[in-house]
Amino acid sequence: MESKWKKFDLDLMFLVFVFMIISCVSIYSAQKYLPYEDNFAMKQCIWFIGGAILTSIVYYFDFEQLRRLSPYLYGFGILLLAFLMVAPSSIAPIIKGTKAWFSIPGFGSLQPSEFMKVFLILFLAHVISRHNEKVEERTLTSDGFLLFKVVAFTFIPLGFILKQPDAGTGMVIMCIMIGMVFISGINKYILLLLSFLGVSSIASLVWVFIYRTEVLLSFMGQYQLDRIYSWLDPFGNGQGIGYQLRLSILASGSGKMTGKGFNDGQVAVPEAHSDFIFTVIGEEFGFVGSSIVLCLYFVLIYKIITIVLRNKGQYEILIGAGIISMLTFHIFENVGMVIGLVPITGIPLPMLSYGGSSVLGTIFALSIINNVSATTNVYMFGSKE
Numbered sequence: 001m002e003s004k005w006k007k008f009d010l011d012l013m014f015l016v017f018v019f020m021i022i023s024c025v026s027i028y029s030a031q032k033y034l035p036y037e038d039n040f041a042m043k044q045c046i047w048f049i050g051g052a053i054l055t056s057i058v059y060y061f062d063f064e065q066l067r068r069l070s071p072y073l074y075g076f077g078i079l080l081l082a083f084l085m086v087a088p089s090s091i092a093p094i095i096k097g098t099k100a101w102f103s104i105p106g107f108g109s110l111q112p113s114e115f116m117k118v119f120l121i122l123f124l125a126h127v128i129s130r131h132n133e134k135v136e137e138r139t140l141t142s143d144g145f146l147l148f149k150v151v152a153f154t155f156i157p158l159g160f161i162l163k164q165p166d167a168g169t170g171m172v173i174m175c176i177m178i179g180m181v182f183i184s185g186i187n188k189y190i191l192l193l194l195s196f197l198g199v200s201s202i203a204s205l206v207w208v209f210i211y212r213t214e215v216l217l218s219f220m221g222q223y224q225l226d227r228i229y230s231w232l233d234p235f236g237n238g239q240g241i242g243y244q245l246r247l248s249i250l251a252s253g254s255g256k257m258t259g260k261g262f263n264d265g266q267v268a269v270p271e272a273h274s275d276f277i278f279t280v281i282g283e284e285f286g287f288v289g290s291s292i293v294l295c296l297y298f299v300l301i302y303k304i305i306t307i308v309l310r311n312k313g314q315y316e317i318l319i320g321a322g323i324i325s326m327l328t329f330h331i332f333e334n335v336g337m338v339i340g341l342v343p344i345t346g347i348p349l350p351m352l353s354y355g356g357s358s359v360l361g362t363i364f365a366l367s368i369i370n371n372v373s374a375t376t377n378v379y380m381f382g383s384k385e
Helices: 010-033 040-060 063-086 112-134 140-163 167-182 188-211 213-217 222-232 243-254 277-311 314-338 356-373
Strands: 102-104 108-110 377-379 382-384
Touching: 010 040, 010 277, 010 356, 040 356, 063 112, 063 140, 063 356, 108 356, 112 140, 112 167, 112 314, 112 356, 140 167, 140 188, 167 188, 167 314, 188 213, 213 222, 222 243, 243 277, 243 314, 277 314, 277 356, 314 356
Parallel strands: none
Antiparallel strands: 102 108, 377 382
């Protein structure tokens, strides 16, 4: 029997390596503006090394073992989120109005929601595939019951995340759920109803924001609400709440076609090494560099699609849909917010923004895809597990 390690997907891991190089180079260039003495580029490199170790651990497990572990991982994630809510400030400090991190001396901080996203994907894929295996004939009742289960299991972690409050991660959780529901086999009329409700909800949120702002404050802090105001008029609030976004737009645009060159950026965007790392790429490498980065993300998503479709198992396809939904929303939201297309939400750019939790969470998800890849042998005239 062929060793599983001989089927390790080197192409997928090579993409991760390329993102690591881009991330560390961009963070090194961005940290000259920071009022800290830490070498964030080196720390990011260490997090990627930790991601490589995590990949080896995840790859070691048989894929069916991961499936059986998914309910326990989901429960563990819920316990972490619950403990975060009641933990003292010495363990879980409030940063910019949000209580979303555990402080770990010597290691920085850990954000449980980054791992909860992957735990949720694994568990929802398990719930949906198991439901479909048991149902012999699909009906509106059975599909409605499946939808109820998916929504219920999603809203448990979502409630904890919104209480932090972290609206950005909450939107990612919703996007994951929607992406997985749409390929779960649920009746098309239920999907149409969900689409109508989604559009209606967005319209209602806009109305509440305009006429009943105090209602939004019960779900999100003033800091998150200010980000919306800064998005609507970044230059009008350029010296206040729109200061970061105004500089972000200026930095991204000043790179023009080919950029100013590595480490030659001149616009000091606050915390550019973190959620605004794309502004560094735009300023120093221009439209060309930014386009290359976006193309790399497209290649990554295409690679995930080919792996899960090659396997053809429903559980594997559902996992792929969840991870693609997560990555796509992260990329669209982050790039959109730094150039002013969408409101600032504090969502990191996968594998490029500085942050151990984000890096490890993303690599954890890709390690699962690598494990999926190893479950299928490809032959000239087909595939065989």
